[in-house]
Amino acid sequence: MAGLLARLLLALHPRSFRSEYGDDVRALFLERWRDGRGPGGLRLRAHLIFDLLRSAVREWRDALGGSRRPGRTSLIGTDVRHLARWLARTPGFALSALATLALGVGATTAIFALVYGVLLRPLAYPEPDRLALIAREGMVSLPDVEDWRARGRAFATIGLYMPGWSLDLTGLGDPRPVATIAAEAQYLEVLGLEPIRGRFFGEDEDRPGGERVIVLTERFWRAELGADPGAIGRTLTLSGNPTTVIGVVADAADFDEIDAIGVVPLTVELPWTEGQRGTNNLDAIGRVAPGVPFADAAAELTEITRQLVEEYPRTNRGKIVEPAPLTEVLVGPVRPALRVALGAVVTLLLIAAVNLAGLLLARVTARRRELAVRSALGAGRGRIARQLLVEGLALGVVGGGLGLLLANLLLTAVRGMLPASVPRLETLSLSGPVLLFGLGAAVSAGFLCGVFPALRELRSDPLAGLDAGRGTGGRARHRALRSILATEIALAMALLATSGILIKSFERLWSVPLGFEPAGTLSARLVLPESRYGNDREAQTRAYGSIVDRLRETPGVTEAAFALSVPLVPGGAVGNVMLIAGRDVEANRWPGVRVRPVHGDYFSALKLPLIRGRVFDETDRESTQPVAVINRTLARDWWPDGDPIGARVALRDWHQFSDGPVWMTIVGVVDDVKALSLAEGDEPALYQPYAQRQVTWQRFGNLVIRTAGDPEGFERALKEAVWAVDPLLAVSQIRTLSDRRAASAGRERFLALTTALFAGSALLLVAQGLWGLVAYSVAERRREIGVRVALGAQPTRVIGLVTRDLLLPTLVGSAVGLGIAVFSGKWLESAIFEVSPTDPGVLAITVLVLISVVALASAIPARGATRVDPLEAIRE
Amino acid sequence: MPPELPLSPQVFHILLALAEGDRHGYAIIQDVERETEGRIRLGPGTLYGALKRLVEAGWVRETARRPDPADDDQRRRYYTLAPPGRRVLASESERLASAVARARRAGILRARGA
Numbered sequence: 001m002a003g004l005l006a007r008l009l010l011a012l013h014p015r016s017f018r019s020e021y022g023d024d025v026r027a028l029f030l031e032r033w034r035d036g037r038g039p040g041g042l043r044l045r046a047h048l049i050f051d052l053l054r055s056a057v058r059e060w061r062d063a064l065g066g067s068r069r070p071g072r073t074s075l076i077g078t079d080v081r082h083l084a085r086w087l088a089r090t091p092g093f094a095l096s097a098l099a100t101l102a103l104g105v106g107a108t109t110a111i112f113a114l115v116y117g118v119l120l121r122p123l124a125y126p127e128p129d130r131l132a133l134i135a136r137e138g139m140v141s142l143p144d145v146e147d148w149r150a151r152g153r154a155f156a157t158i159g160l161y162m163p164g165w166s167l168d169l170t171g172l173g174d175p176r177p178v179a180t181i182a183a184e185a186q187y188l189e190v191l192g193l194e195p196i197r198g199r200f201f202g203e204d205e206d207r208p209g210g211e212r213v214i215v216l217t218e219r220f221w222r223a224e225l226g227a228d229p230g231a232i233g234r235t236l237t238l239s240g241n242p243t244t245v246i247g248v249v250a251d252a253a254d255f256d257e258i259d260a261i262g263v264v265p266l267t268v269e270l271p272w273t274e275g276q277r278g279t280n281n282l283d284a285i286g287r288v289a290p291g292v293p294f295a296d297a298a299a300e301l302t303e304i305t306r307q308l309v310e311e312y313p314r315t316n317r318g319k320i321v322e323p324a325p326l327t328e329v330l331v332g333p334v335r336p337a338l339r340v341a342l343g344a345v346v347t348l349l350l351i352a353a354v355n356l357a358g359l360l361l362a363r364v365t366a367r368r369r370e371l372a373v374r375s376a377l378g379a380g381r382g383r384i385a386r387q388l389l390v391e392g393l394a395l396g397v398v399g400g401g402l403g404l405l406l407a408n409l410l411l412t413a414v415r416g417m418l419p420a421s422v423p424r425l426e427t428l429s430l431s432g433p434v435l436l437f438g439l440g441a442a443v444s445a446g447f448l449c450g451v452f453p454a455l456r457e458l459r460s461d462p463l464a465g466l467d468a469g470r471g472t473g474g475r476a477r478h479r480a481l482r483s484i485l486a487t488e489i490a491l492a493m494a495l496l497a498t499s500g501i502l503i504k505s506f507e508r509l510w511s512v513p514l515g516f517e518p519a520g521t522l523s524a525r526l527v528l529p530e531s532r533y534g535n536d537r538e539a540q541t542r543a544y545g546s547i548v549d550r551l552r553e554t555p556g557v558t559e560a561a562f563a564l565s566v567p568l569v570p571g572g573a574v575g576n577v578m579l580i581a582g583r584d585v586e587a588n589r590w591p592g593v594r595v596r597p598v599h600g601d602y603f604s605a606l607k608l609p610l611i612r613g614r615v616f617d618e619t620d621r622e623s624t625q626p627v628a629v630i631n632r633t634l635a636r637d638w639w640p641d642g643d644p645i646g647a648r649v650a651l652r653d654w655h656q657f658s659d660g661p662v663w664m665t666i667v668g669v670v671d672d673v674k675a676l677s678l679a680e681g682d683e684p685a686l687y688q689p690y691a692q693r694q695v696t697w698q699r700f701g702n703l704v705i706r707t708a709g710d711p712e713g714f715e716r717a718l719k720e721a722v723w724a725v726d727p728l729l730a731v732s733q734i735r736t737l738s739d740r741r742a743a744s745a746g747r748e749r750f751l752a753l754t755t756a757l758f759a760g761s762a763l764l765l766v767a768q769g770l771w772g773l774v775a776y777s778v779a780e781r782r783r784e785i786g787v788r789v790a791l792g793a794q795p796t797r798v799i800g801l802v803t804r805d806l807l808l809p810t811l812v813g814s815a816v817g818l819g820i821a822v823f824s825g826k827w828l829e830s831a832i833f834e835v836s837p838t839d840p841g842v843l844a845i846t847v848l849v850l851i852s853v854v855a856l857a858s859a860i861p862a863r864g865a866t867r868v869d870p871l872e873a874i875r876e
Numbered sequence: 877m878p879p880e881l882p883l884s885p886q887v888f889h890i891l892l893a894l895a896e897g898d899r900h901g902y903a904i905i906q907d908v909e910r911e912t913e914g915r916i917r918l919g920p921g922t923l924y925g926a927l928k929r930l931v932e933a934g935w936v937r938e939t940a941r942r943p944d945p946a947d948d949d950q951r952r953r954y955y956t957l958a959p960p961g962r963r964v965l966a967s968e969s970e971r972l973a974s975a976v977a978r979a980r981r982a983g984i985l986r987a988r989g990a
Contacts, residue, residue: 028924047917054922055921
């Protein structure tokens, strides 16, 4: 790959330079290319390519300027002038050529900017390669991290934190919930951030009962406090607690998309994490010590974690850590989608270039006289070939320049179109490396355009051209045209097939049964602040009960409910282990379940189908017999033939909060729902009445209402019902579940949309190219056609004559294109949902569409052949 | 055509690298990148283009001497600074030094150690 690239770039240099230094340059290029392995090396490699492009220009200037023969001082300048004159004479061709290139380069660069911004650009932390996300959600506690630090050496620093720790901000605008990061002092040190104002908190300040302080994020400081330097020392009221602002940290937007307002000390905020090995809902991030390979650091931590499982089996059994590079964690999920988009757009650029090459090649016919005259005047074949190459390159550079302008526009548009789940979206721009890529794309496209006609010229007999207009056209050129056509059709075919698969995938995902009815529902997040509802179980139940009652009375609301988790709404799912009375199961084989406390008309509001038994009603209270409803998956796994109704179950991991297992009786079974996303099935789940919940920290959750009309208009009514019960409560994330559903298919929609766009453009390009080629073929063979018509040939035969040559390239192109589609299907698998990458139906439609386009684009200009007036044609 | 004066930063640093001893191409690139703290990064095309002109001007010569037997690599070409190149480098350095001295007098640049 690199070797080929080096040879290609060297070919642009004058022979004199190549023969003397070519080997050295190539060897050095390869050596440096190897230096550019790994992340961060991209810049070096781009530099290498750019360097050879620049030196090619420099050496040509030197070779030509340094030569003593007058009159050859700026041959390239002459070529460019020829081109300008020629384009001015044929403005229609010039415009379509430049438009083709601008479109190709523009789209490719915009998509590359996206891929570069999200995938390739290093994170905005110092030495991001050393950052590791060690544990996420539930596999680590504060004492564990202290042991990691004490026993391990592979990590320079490890910091424990809880992202998205929600606090209520009052006294600054409307009361509202804000996200913070509750973290150890080491957390900011791991990220390598410095305070831009004030200071960070130290390890000694991070202790239970310590003073409440916060380090604000730069974004919040600017947006809410007007970047006031006097903000340091100011007091904010967070969940009722006065909290002192001690510093401002530059935005860590790259890390968590939670829109955090700041960082607060972990054990001040969550004192129970201290000394609690059983506490598990924290994350840990680490910075690998300099010089330690990532894999070694990961292995060390895994080993210490294993030791801890042996030493503390009660709390640590089942704990595992899998440290992963932070970059990987952030961009891993979107990588397949972006790769597909980049592949598609590069294919489109290739088609554009090949298309233009075909047009240029056909144009050579029209210019045969001009070229022949030039060669008669002493221009060598190489000279003319170079002229054609320079023409291609100049077209590429001008078209590419226009393309970069277009890319800038496209980027602005794309930013609005993308799902918000794409990380680091706000940093998208035409940065240096992106511009370099665009330039490279333009130059290679121009090179491709020019190289076909140039090679053809080198192999032809220049003097035959003097006879131009009288012959039947060169065989060699026809061969070249046919191979160009086949290439174009193959590429378009591959693109079309990919797009078809992605559209089908989106359609599948969109029609997947949800298990509930999202239309007509509205949900909102609601958190009861710890300061006033902390451990007061009765107050919590009463607050939610009153809010739901008020909502039920609201005109237009047919059902109202409160639940910890609502399908397709992130967060709120709580894991536990379920015991079944009367079953003899090995200790670690009990089923893991998602516990979903609900209150009100939850099942009817979501139209969640009841399969057997009953759902909860008003008679299920805190004081009555504990009951549970399970989902289809859990019922199928543990009662495959029997009836779960009446069985007694308990939640193992909450024993510590009561005197022993709380046994619940199963009263019903409901259908599975798409809880997390459209693509994922439901997990085993257990619903219980909120009034019968076993822990008091379940103060947060979601309100759901079903309305008679459009739910969008009920936002105000929903807030008022909440504030009638407690005017200081914060209501957030008010969205319809239909919206949530659309967001969940966002990536698939984006992929289907963009590739469809590309495939459409590819078809247009192919049609345009074909049309041009057939029209040329007709023009070129006017005399021959005229003779045949004069001799009585029928119109169908004439059409057959000019389109016959297209049959073979179309067939070969289609076959190769299908081959590419099938071959690259594996690569697509991670980006599609329940469709085979080689779905026969889709492939069949693809072939059909392409062949229709080919037929149409060639038939219309071919009809022109039937209108050739034999007398005129022969006289020419 | 000899390189134009004043020397481009690339050419200047290539000559400086060779002033410290004979080097092959890769070593020159590394040397310049290290000494300029990465501000000047030479690509192979730029390097050999410059060397070609320096050799043609007689400022730099290819050499068969090998500075360090351990570093000997038959495939590589070594370059050495020729007397004319040394003179150009010296005068160019003096020009820069006087410019720096003037900048310092004008208070643009603090004197070292101050």
